[in-house]
Amino acid sequence: MDDVQRILRRHQYLAKASTAFMYGIMVSIAMNFFWTPGKIYSSGFTGLSQLINTLSGRFLPFSISPSIGLFVLNIPFFILAWKQIGHQFTCFTILTVFLASFMIKSLHPVYLTNDPMICAIFGGVVNGFGTGMSLKNEISTGGLDILGIVIRRKTGRSIGTINIAFNIFIITAAGFTYGWPYAFYSAIGIVVNAKAIDFAYTRQQRMQVLVVTDHPKTVIDSIQNHIPRGITIIHGAEGAYKHDEKTILFTTISRYELSELQEALDESDEHAFASVTEASTIMGHFYEHKVE
Known part of the structure; x- marks a missing residue:
């Protein structure tokens, strides 16, 4: 090691x-x-x-x-x-x-x-x-x-x-x-x-992410293994086409981490739907990697 x-x-x-x-x-x-x-x-x-x-x-x-x-x-x-x-x-x-x-x-x-x-x-x-x-x-x-x-x-x-x-x-x-x-x-x-x-330099650009999935635990574990980000879980969502139950995951990442998010979703739920938009303002704690 x-x-x-x-x-x-x-x-x-x-x-x-x-x-x-x-x-x-x-x-x-x-x-x-x-x-x-x-x-x-x-x-x-x-x-x-x-x-x-x-x-x-x-x-x-x-x-x-x-x-x-x-x-x-x-x-x-x-x-x-x-x-x-x-x-x-x-x-x-x-x-x-x-x-x-x-x-x-x-x-x-x-x-x-x-x-x-x-x-x-x-x-x-x-x-x-x-x-x-x-x-x-x-x-x-x-x-x-x-x-x-x-x-x-x-x-x-x-x-x-x-x-x-x-x-x-x-x-x-x-x-x-x-x-x-x-x-x-x-x-x-x-x-x-x-x-x-x-x-x-994409590290300072913030992106808001919404993920709709049938396998929230697997997706959460995969994302957090790739990216040190907190995730908010919204239960009880419903798909309009089949009316099946869905879970929405909400998080904020940097644009630099976008490829890692894609990799995490591919590994955990290939049918997950993700929407990524630019976040103009972030209030509250947002983890930033410290240089040494």
Whole structure:
């Protein structure tokens, strides 16, 4: 059993390291192929490192490259993550940020187009997908991600307002630096980036599930063996066609767990009927897997 757990742990480490490497490639493509040629600022610390690069080049005798700025800005947050979140989480975050910085520095800009709209959209898609895949594999890309986890653990609240304020600052900086049309293009890029993250990172999306079955106990056992979710049982339902007695099971899962739900139903009751809809708001306790 210990050998199996050791193999699984190594597999997880390899998957996380591979994801960190892929993120480094994708953020460097976004930066060097789209954002830099299009004069587009990204969101978060990546955008802040771009701003520092621009301002240092204009007002200092030297410029601080986005790659160096990105890593240096994250150092205080590495320390925060080490103390407040977990050592493994911090090590993979350092690896991810280092690879991103290294790839941005190593991959020279390729000017495919200077069109700011194209650069904003495609830069946002590429970076957002890479970020979403990182989050899906439980590794952080640094910056405000770390602050968000710490605040949510201590207060139960998100840092949505801080994120919005930070990105407004980046957009405003883009306006003063390159002109206000580029501020709007940067805003478009940030929105596209967020949508791409949501597309790739499904763990935070909540789904409401109703299951109609003739074998409630078997289905419940199967679902809870696959997914750590509570289930509400509604007895006394009646099928309108044959008027036979049915049981309705109600639960809420993340979109990330949808495939496991399908597998659980296939194993327990192939004739079960399930309806899955997106839940816009969840109030009360909803179990979230903690990163370490």
